[in-house]
Amino acid sequence: MGKESQSTSHDQPLHHVGSMTALKMLGKKILSSKNHDSAHHGNNLEAGHPVQGMRKIRGHGTHHNSTSRPKSTSPNNRKRSSSLFQKNMSSANVPALTSARSSASIHNMVAHNNNPFAPQQGMDMISSGKGVAAARKNGSGPTNHSISKKPSGNFANNHHFLNNENIIYNPYGINGNVVPSRSGSAYAGNNANANGDISFYMHDGNSKIRLLPLPIADPNDYLPDDIKQASIHMTDNFVFDSDNLTLGTGGSSEVRKIRSAYRQKDVYALKKLNMIYDENAEKFYKRCSKEFIIAKRLSHHINVCNTYYLVKVPTTTYTTRGWGFVMEICVKDLFQLMERSGWKSVPLDEKFCIFKQIAEAIKFCHEEGVAHRDLKPENVLISKDGICKLTDFGISDWYHIEPQNFNSPVKRCEGMIGSPPYTPPEVMLFDAKKNYPESIQKPYNPLKMDSYALGLILIALVNNILPFFESCNTDPRYRDFEISYENFINHQCPHFRDKNYHKGGPGSEYSLARNFKSTEASRVAWRLSDPNPDTRYSIEELYNDPWFQSIEVCVNNDDDHAIKAPEIRKSSSDIAMNSNVNSNSNSNSDFFHSDQDSGSRERLESPQHTSNPFLTAKIKPKPKPRSMVDIAQSPINKSEVASKVPSKVVEDEEDEGAGVEGTEDKEETKEEDAKREGATDEEQKESVRAEEAKESAVAPDKKAPDTKEPQETDNRNVLAAFPGINKTESGHESKFEAKGTSESAGLSTPTRKMSELSLVSPTPLQLQNVKGRTSAGSMKSLNGISSARKKKKHPIHSHLDIPGSVTSSSGTATYRDRTK
Numbered sequence: 001m002g003k004e005s006q007s008t009s010h011d012q013p014l015h016h017v018g019s020m021t022a023l024k025m026l027g028k029k030i031l032s033s034k035n036h037d038s039a040h041h042g043n044n045l046e047a048g049h050p051v052q053g054m055r056k057i058r059g060h061g062t063h064h065n066s067t068s069r070p071k072s073t074s075p076n077n078r079k080r081s082s083s084l085f086q087k088n089m090s091s092a093n094v095p096a097l098t099s100a101r102s103s104a105s106i107h108n109m110v111a112h113n114n115n116p117f118a119p120q121q122g123m124d125m126i127s128s129g130k131g132v133a134a135a136r137k138n139g140s141g142p143t144n145h146s147i148s149k150k151p152s153g154n155f156a157n158n159h160h161f162l163n164n165e166n167i168i169y170n171p172y173g174i175n176g177n178v179v180p181s182r183s184g185s186a187y188a189g190n191n192a193n194a195n196g197d198i199s200f201y202m203h204d205g206n207s208k209i210r211l212l213p214l215p216i217a218d219p220n221d222y223l224p225d226d227i228k229q230a231s232i233h234m235t236d237n238f239v240f241d242s243d244n245l246t247l248g249t250g251g252s253s254e255v256r257k258i259r260s261a262y263r264q265k266d267v268y269a270l271k272k273l274n275m276i277y278d279e280n281a282e283k284f285y286k287r288c289s290k291e292f293i294i295a296k297r298l299s300h301h302i303n304v305c306n307t308y309y310l311v312k313v314p315t316t317t318y319t320t321r322g323w324g325f326v327m328e329i330c331v332k333d334l335f336q337l338m339e340r341s342g343w344k345s346v347p348l349d350e351k352f353c354i355f356k357q358i359a360e361a362i363k364f365c366h367e368e369g370v371a372h373r374d375l376k377p378e379n380v381l382i383s384k385d386g387i388c389k390l391t392d393f394g395i396s397d398w399y400h401i402e403p404q405n406f407n408s409p410v411k412r413c414e415g416m417i418g419s420p421p422y423t424p425p426e427v428m429l430f431d432a433k434k435n436y437p438e439s440i441q442k443p444y445n446p447l448k449m450d451s452y453a454l455g456l457i458l459i460a461l462v463n464n465i466l467p468f469f470e471s472c473n474t475d476p477r478y479r480d481f482e483i484s485y486e487n488f489i490n491h492q493c494p495h496f497r498d499k500n501y502h503k504g505g506p507g508s509e510y511s512l513a514r515n516f517k518s519t520e521a522s523r524v525a526w527r528l529s530d531p532n533p534d535t536r537y538s539i540e541e542l543y544n545d546p547w548f549q550s551i552e553v554c555v556n557n558d559d560d561h562a563i564k565a566p567e568i569r570k571s572s573s574d575i576a577m578n579s580n581v582n583s584n585s586n587s588n589s590d591f592f593h594s595d596q597d598s599g600s601r602e603r604l605e606s607p608q609h610t611s612n613p614f615l616t617a618k619i620k621p622k623p624k625p626r627s628m629v630d631i632a633q634s635p636i637n638k639s640e641v642a643s644k645v646p647s648k649v650v651e652d653e654e655d656e657g658a659g660v661e662g663t664e665d666k667e668e669t670k671e672e673d674a675k676r677e678g679a680t681d682e683e684q685k686e687s688v689r690a691e692e693a694k695e696s697a698v699a700p701d702k703k704a705p706d707t708k709e710p711q712e713t714d715n716r717n718v719l720a721a722f723p724g725i726n727k728t729e730s731g732h733e734s735k736f737e738a739k740g741t742s743e744s745a746g747l748s749t750p751t752r753k754m755s756e757l758s759l760v761s762p763t764p765l766q767l768q769n770v771k772g773r774t775s776a777g778s779m780k781s782l783n784g785i786s787s788a789r790k791k792k793k794h795p796i797h798s799h800l801d802i803p804g805s806v807t808s809s810s811g812t813a814t815y816r817d818r819t820k
């Protein structure tokens, strides 16, 4: 193995990439897009040209029973990467923490990737062997905001250097030749406009970006019955955050902050999904619905990021029309923690806790019949409580030959997928760029992909570096690792690979074992990252390992942790009915509602005649919207006011026990009511115009609508007709969010750290942090903590409490909590 490199400081000035300007004229759009990293990363990163040659491979592997055997990497392959390298690594001969780009052939992404849980019509593409892959692109993506560009060239010259860190950040391993564009958007193929789809001309400031053709499909058409949704429009119940905050970007998505339309404090993430490459609309819908189905079904574990809804997203100044996932919002991803300068000082037991939480998530996925297949730090989110949450099931798949029969064997895969170096060597053999002979490309076990990635993550967590760039013999450092591995077994521990062997692993004479400071821990890391998949630890073996069992974690799945599920009051039926009434005023709109989204809308408009079994609810017809003249003559709708009374009573009852927050929400609502009732005629007219305009676009700083609409009761009926809806959410309703306690806790200090920056109540994690720094009296002063909170297990580690390179007040701004 190579030697560890010396840390050298190469501070670089912080470059902020400017936001794109929004402009929409004559069917052309340039959407504004703020970069989030400049706001959220505490490190000083200088942008540079992405590393050429670094890659993250991501896509859908093909299954063994595929008729065609696709080659892996193609020019169209999806690329995404994050890279942390030690500075001077070339001279030191050892790479620092890296994650490399991912790419996968469009043609192999979904081969064998069937979706047994989707409606039949949705299965064609998924089992056809044709898939999609997306590239994370260079340019203005949020994560790239804090990195500047250097001329692209050889590998060593294209690192992103962290301030005071000898690691380099290259989140997407993007080729510098790529024309910068908004991250997460798709490039059109040459024939993108061949069908005359006018949507081609609607773009985000880059002519290569495509939009879905109109009408946007109804998500319910692609979902199995049990997770069909009452509300299919994001704007039914959510609004974009007016800060226009981008939380992250991926190869096929942009993640933005949204808020409940009813409780402004309730924030969620919207993963807006983009078409990729030459993907057509149908492939897009099937790909995205599959990801959603997997994510939704896994949304009942504390270490899995909750995915709530698959919704239609309108064209707004924030985003282009399409589909998106409404998700639990997190603070950052693990990669962003690991790149912080303070990461090196994080105690090992905290790192092991993170590792075990990720393992918990993977174990859960496997128990649910899903292989993640793209496990890496970027796909582990950290909640505001410091809890690890697995996300991004874009290339996950059901791994049983018969997906619904968990007794059926594991389905083997073929093809290049995943993210080097987390992609194991047996998968790298399918990388077309490596030109390995087909004879050595063997179908692989997708579960062992997850084991290997876990091992690499553990090594990266502990060493603050990644041991190599790619897990294949074209990487000299990987060859070193293989040789070390064989040496250890041949010369020191011949039984190391034996089942139930739980004696010591490699010691400090091995560079990739040294920092574990325990041969028990190094045993687990090495067993998981065994180059040989046949002897590599399975998740079951990992859980049998005594050292792994001894790791103390902050949270368990049965802990009473609060995940505040989105409140759904309006169903799409309400919108549909409104759309119908207002359709004349929206004829020129590019909002999907205004177009002939007739399939779903017609059903929703007349539920009593619907053929959709999910819409047989006794939907009380919504009162016809009042005309502007009517409103001008009589600003207050008496019938509406009357109908509010019982509705309010119900809410009051519900709010009992909801604590301070419920009270505040009522205050907010009262304010709004007062405002509305005091509005002038002109304001009322404006209000109506705004309501009508909702069909064409969502205003950037849209206020939460009236929360006391009489249809609330009706919507309960609607929701009652959807057995799957809110199933996950109801069990996780937040039991605590005291108001204003962070202020009393004195957490707003100039040198405060990230976990202290909560603008509302401190999390248990924060309480733990505060406990370490304040007296018991101070703890008691953190009042407003409900008994429910006290029941909650206190995390024992401060996973978010990792200082970055920037300690000045300007740096403090970068710690802004995105979940507020």
Ligand SMILES: Nc1ncnc2c1ncn2[C@@H]1O[C@H](COP(=O)(O)OP(=O)(O)OP(=O)(O)O)[C@@H](O)[C@H]1O
Pocket: 058, 079, 080, 134, 136, 247, 248, 249, 250, 251, 252, 253, 254, 255, 269, 271, 305, 327, 328, 329, 330, 331, 332, 333, 378, 379, 381, 391, 392, 394
């Ligand atoms: N729920 C969330 N809360 C906060 N940030 C998020 C959330 N989901 C995703 N992100 C951020 O956005 C980034 C991209 O998300 P994700 O990996 O799901 O996108 P993707 O398009 O599937 O990526 P790719 O396809 O390139 O692997 C994440 O790495 C993370 O930083």
